[in-house]
Amino acid sequence: MKRIFFFFFTAFIFSTINAQEEIINRYTSNEIIHSFNVVDKETGNFALFIEEYEYVHGILFNKDKREIGRVQSSDLPNKYKEIIGYLVDGKTIILIMNTKNGRSYGVLKFDFEKSQSTVEELEFKLKKKSYLEALSIGNSFYLFSNPNQSNQINIYEFKSDLSSTLHEIQFKKEAFIDSRDKPINFYNIFFDIKKIENKIPVSIETSSEYIKLYNDGKKVTITSDRYKSQTFLINIDLENYNYSTDRVIKPSIADSYMGLKTNSFLLENNLFQIVANSKQLNIQITDLDTKSIVKKYSVNKDDPIPFKNSFIVQEGGGFDKYRELEKTSQFIRKISKAHAGISVLKQDDIFQITYGSALEKMTTNDYAVIGVMVGGLSGGIILASINTITTSYYGYSGSKSVRVTGLFDENFSHIEGEVPLNIFDRIKIYAENIKGIQAETIINLDDIYLFGYYNKRKNVYRLVKFSKN
Numbered sequence: 001m002k003r004i005f006f007f008f009f010t011a012f013i014f015s016t017i018n019a020q021e022e023i024i025n026r027y028t029s030n031e032i033i034h035s036f037n038v039v040d041k042e043t044g045n046f047a048l049f050i051e052e053y054e055y056v057h058g059i060l061f062n063k064d065k066r067e068i069g070r071v072q073s074s075d076l077p078n079k080y081k082e083i084i085g086y087l088v089d090g091k092t093i094i095l096i097m098n099t100k101n102g103r104s105y106g107v108l109k110f111d112f113e114k115s116q117s118t119v120e121e122l123e124f125k126l127k128k129k130s131y132l133e134a135l136s137i138g139n140s141f142y143l144f145s146n147p148n149q150s151n152q153i154n155i156y157e158f159k160s161d162l163s164s165t166l167h168e169i170q171f172k173k174e175a176f177i178d179s180r181d182k183p184i185n186f187y188n189i190f191f192d193i194k195k196i197e198n199k200i201p202v203s204i205e206t207s208s209e210y211i212k213l214y215n216d217g218k219k220v221t222i223t224s225d226r227y228k229s230q231t232f233l234i235n236i237d238l239e240n241y242n243y244s245t246d247r248v249i250k251p252s253i254a255d256s257y258m259g260l261k262t263n264s265f266l267l268e269n270n271l272f273q274i275v276a277n278s279k280q281l282n283i284q285i286t287d288l289d290t291k292s293i294v295k296k297y298s299v300n301k302d303d304p305i306p307f308k309n310s311f312i313v314q315e316g317g318g319f320d321k322y323r324e325l326e327k328t329s330q331f332i333r334k335i336s337k338a339h340a341g342i343s344v345l346k347q348d349d350i351f352q353i354t355y356g357s358a359l360e361k362m363t364t365n366d367y368a369v370i371g372v373m374v375g376g377l378s379g380g381i382i383l384a385s386i387n388t389i390t391t392s393y394y395g396y397s398g399s400k401s402v403r404v405t406g407l408f409d410e411n412f413s414h415i416e417g418e419v420p421l422n423i424f425d426r427i428k429i430y431a432e433n434i435k436g437i438q439a440e441t442i443i444n445l446d447d448i449y450l451f452g453y454y455n456k457r458k459n460v461y462r463l464v465k466f467s468k469n
Contacts, residue, residue, distance in 0.1 A: 044062065050454075060112040074119070083383055085136040086136050133385075263342055305331075316359065
């Protein structure tokens with residue numbers, strides 16, 4: 001197929017559509033598949049990457065949102081299946097990829113100063129080790145692995161020259177114990193980790209995952225809800241690699257092991273736990289500093305939920321894309337048959353606690369459908385790890401869940417009021433009015449969000465500004 005690509009960008013063009021300010025990049029192509037982004041938190045620069053089947057186009061912007069560089073790159077070898085992170089070195093951005101089994105690694109460098117790109121396969125290998133997750137923080141990239149199903153985490157810290165330093169964290173035998181005080185091996189409760197960006201809305205599908213990784217700068221917490229009776233926590237400081245472990249007992253329910261579903265969510269050092277079966281639902285909020293229970297909420301199946309501010313909503317299940325449930329018994333019965341989840345968003349000093357269950361768990365095929373897998377680049381590159389905010393948006397806007405939301409003050413007391421629109425709601429409303437939309441990405445800057453998308457019908461790529469208020 002003859003490839004046509006015209007790209008011009010002289011300056012930002014501002015217009016107002018649906019009360020949103022648009023920053024417009026125009027080009028024509030019949031092969032645009034996806035877009036993603038990298039933000040340099042230190043300088044305020046950000047890079048937008050626009051992907052075709054055979055090429056990746058990178059555009060670098062400064063903190064004033066002016067273009068300062070552009071690079072076109074070819075593809076990586078087919079064996080690389082996921083972009084797991086990045087490194088920033090001045091005006092060079094290094095994308096890091098790994099193979100499906102997590103053993104081999106490669107990089108794609110975009111040097112915006114010299115307007116060139118290079119591909120490199122790294123000598124670094126994970127032999128007899130399981131890949132867990134990765135983080136890009138500042139000018140470092142951190143790769144987490146578990147060697148030989150042992151009771152430890154290996155953390156490889158990479159710098160911009162692609163050198164790595166190994167940090168081993170060996171857990172004591174009694175670090176993780178079950179309800180009978182018997183030791184549990186690390187690899188039995190910490191695997192298939194899901195990375196969470198918890199200052200944005202998190203869908204029930206994502207929050208229903210059992211093992212989650214949160215980070216506030218270089219402070220990392222990994223939680224596991226593999227056991228119904230307690231939540232396990234690992235805290236790691238990536239500055240000095242000090243660590244600690246903890247566990248928080250979950251609230252109990254009579255006949256609790258009959259269809260019991262549990263999970264948790266972490267925000268601002270408070271652990272929010274949900275426990276439900278077909279008869280009852282409990283929510284417990286624990287202050288991890290003091291280990292004290294701050295609040296408890298409970299409702300039985302035959303009673304109305306007194307701590308909710310929204311309808312009980314079911315989306316994406318069965319034949320109805322959207323419907324509202326009237327009875328509490330319907331709600332908690334669906335939770336007891338699916339995957340419980342709870343997520344928390346703080347907006348204008350009000351805590352929005354959303355709880356319910358995912359009707360279906362996300363799979364690799366789901367990621368392909370919602371757009372975080374590129375169909376052509378390297379035979380299908382998954383981008384879920386590099387842009388968690390975009391992945392969260394796809395999960396939120398295409399939710400298949402039953403859920404309800406409540407509003408709570410700073411002491412977690414329930415308050416009255418309507419649940420306000422969040423950033424994903426506002427983007428979703430905007431996007432629903434656009435025909436031929438694809439290749440979406442969300443850029444999280446200090447003061448605003450930029451929603452990027454390709455309008456296939458008009459052959460135009462737009463960056464639309466949304467305020468954070």
